[in-house]
Amino acid sequence: MFSRILIANRGEIALRIIRACRELDVETVAVYSEADKDAPYLQLADEAVCIGPADCARSYLNIPRIISAAEITDVEAIHPGYGFLAENIHFAEVCHECGLTFIGPPVEAMQLLGDKVQARELAHRAGVPVVPGSEGAIEKDTHALDLANEMGYPIIIKAAAGGGGRGMRVVHNDINLRSAFSSARAEAKAAFGDATVYMEKFIVEPRHVEVQIMADKHGNALHFYERDCSTQRRHQKMIEESPCPVLDKRTRQELADAALRIIKEANYDNAATVEFILDKDKGYYFIEANTRIQVEHPVTEVVTGHDLIKWQLKIAAGEHLNLSQRSIKLTGAAIECRINAEDPERDFAPCPGTITKYIPPGGPGVRVDTHVHQGWTVSPSYDSMIAKVIVHQRTRTDAIETMKRALREFVIEPIKTTIPACLDILSHNLFVKSKIDTGFVERNF
Amino acid sequence: MAHKDADLRKIKELIKIMTDNELVEVEIKHGDDKIFLKRSHGQQVVNQVPVMRIDSGSAAVGAQTPEISSQPTAAQPSPGAENLAEIKSPIVGTFYATPSPDSDPYVEVGAAVGPQTVVCIIEAMKVLNEIKAEMSGTIVEVLVSNGQAVEYGQPLFKVKPD
Secondary structure (H helix, E strand, C coil): CCCEEEECCCHHHHHHHHHHHHHHCCEEEEEEEHHHCCCCHHHHCCEEEEEECCCHHHCCCCHHHHHHHHHHCCCCEEECCCCCCCCCHHHHHHHHHCCCEECCCCHHHHHHHHCHHHHHHHHHHCCCCECCECCCCECCHHHHHHHHHHHCCCEEEEECCCCCCCCCEEECCHHHHHHHHHHHHHHHHHHHCCCCEEEEECCCCCEEEEEEEEECCCCCEEEEEEEEEEEEECCEEEEEEECCCCCCHHHHHHHHHHHHHHHHHCCCCEEEEEEEEECCCCCEEEEEEECCCCCCHHHHHHHHCCCHHHHHHHHHCCCCCCCCHHHCCCCCEEEEEEEECEEHHHCCEECCEECCEEECCCCCCEEEEECCCCCCEECCCCCCEEEEEEEEECCHHHHHHHHHHHHHHCEEECCCCCHHHHHHHHHCHHHHCCCCCCCHHHHHC | CHHHHHHHHHHHHHHHHHHHCCCCEEEEEECCEEEEEECCCCCCCCCCCCEEEEECCCCCCCCCCCCCCCCCCCCCCCCCCCCCEEEECCCCEEEECCCCCCCCCCCCCCCEECCCCEEEEEEECCEEEEEECCCCEEEEEECCCCCCEECCCCEEEEEEEC
């Protein structure tokens, strides 16, 4: 096991990683920007190094500063968390060149799965169904037009280098296709520096179901079941749960097997999440693979009883994933609500500011992952997510009730948060019956 | 009444002694009488706080010359004592005071600097970055030592601006 690692991230995930390291007796170095200098989790790290001003480009996204911090603190490895540099291939390469272990997959696997077009081709090879679409990038709008008519509308244009809902356009007819094509390319270029787009058939009423995988460097790859993340707004997840409430045993097994085939085809190790779209007839299609630990990993942790961050550390240090698939059980039901500093009454406008009153929920079955506390100032420089509330109970119905109880206890003042929006969703008849798809939130709220 | 005036004068003298010598705490006992003065220090007080303790055997405070047994601190001038500026590290890395192991330091206390004066090197990822003063003035204090790891924003030098 490593004796000392650096965490190239901030906020709740930095704290999460510090906690796992403390239990494994791994020393931690936290990096921080000036905006985060008062973060209490910095006190839990063995060392903390200021790497720049609030601006991400000069701090959390700045590779030279992060590597310098790693060098002066003499760490063996770097955990990139999620977001920021977690899926940055160049960063992973620089780590290797500097003799630092990047706690994540090998560079080649990141390249293969990180490019959406190549990933689809890999899924083909692995015998996993993909959504009908362009076999590769689309260069010209005339090509887009022909393909759209071939596949049949509606279609979706997506950025090859992207994710997080950016550089995406859904098109229903020929009239809108040309402008959607050029605006998707422009957004992709702005967000990811790469205008390449491809096209897929747009599945109506899709559910987003993803499988958690962990693989070691010795050929053992296992699944930790699936999560349903259909409760989204503008392609941003709001609520995630495990198990997926509508899967039958056979489809569950098929999804897990498909995810494992993709991971093995990519010669992958460490944590991965393989995402699928489920249509209303339980047909499934591979969408993409995320080559990092995800925000919603606690949902899987509570239903399986496994610490995924610790597994990431162990696997990166060369240890064996010494479990059998059979030994990994999914017990009960879990739900996670992401709490963002956003105002649901004003179209979810971000609400940075200082939290003067903060009382987190607790009690049986409730876990809160957060870096925030009373007196914390939510900075406008970073993501608006301030906490995750995870509930685990024996049944989904109980989990919903406990989550509502927990959210009603949760006090965050005076900034606005998405807690009321989560409560509305949890009380909605369609959510309770799980008759939802990725368009559910936007249609009903 | 006269007693009180005398006391007040002595206390004011004590305060002046404290300020002039950058002392933080003074405690004077004679018999059952005790006076304890504590001055707000502004920054975080760490280990080396100069303290003056006087045990006067006489009836009046300050009648004898107090023996100052404090150890003046090495590197903590009181903030706001003068208008000093700081040169801070713009990057993360290792500080070097000299261009090479055998040469003289770029600057020392008392050196005049201009905006383009190179004051030190900070090594980051095997690149030696020359750090410029970016201000005009005189070096008053060097805050870090050769080979020390420095973070973004860490003060390196105190400068008295022109």
